[in-house]
Amino acid sequence: MTPPSYQHLTPETLDAWLTAxxxxxxxxxxxxxxxxxxxxxxxxxxxxxxxxALLEAAPRGQPMVVICYHGHSSQQAADWLAGVGFAEVYSLDGGFTEWQHRHPGRVER
Known part of the structure; x- marks a missing residue:
């Protein structure tokens, strides 16, 4: 079995990246x-x-974070995006639901 071509990312790490x-x-x-x-x-x-448009415009070498509801379907999408040439792809653990719970001040409406 081939290991996934993406990595998992915690909400805390994403928060630190956004802060930086x-x-x-x-x-x-x-x-x-x-x-x-x-x-x-x-x-x-x-x-x-x-x-x-994303495939055309997004920088291939820049980290890409995939977000879904709970962090499950983002794994499949992250694997696919890594397979088409994005070098550093992450699936957000817990998805938007966990993000909203932990970081309610960092939700845009």
């Missing part, structure tokens, strides 16, 4: 209504319609 203003690409794969209702600031909504 590290260059990141944040992609949120939740449904459009959930994304509109609340998201991590700076996140891009990623779906089948926005995928071509």
């Amino acid at each position: 203003d590290d260059p990141l690409t944040l992609v949120d794969i939740r449904d459009p209504a959930s994304f509109a209702n609340g998201r991590i600031p700076g996140s891009l909504h990623l779906d089948n319609d926005s995928l071509p």
Whole structure:
């Protein structure tokens, strides 16, 4: 069995990266209504319609963090994104639900 090509990222580590203003690409794969209702600031909504633009514009060498509801479906998306050439891809552990619980002040609406 091949090990995943992405890494897991804790909410604490992402919070530290955002505080340090590290260059990141944040992609949120939740449904459009959930994304509109609340998201991590700076996140891009990623779906089948926005995928071509992301593949064209996102820096391949910059860390990319994939966000879903609970940190499960983001793993599959992170694995796929790493497979198409993004060098450093992470799945956010606990997803947006955990992020919102731990960092309610860092939720954009």
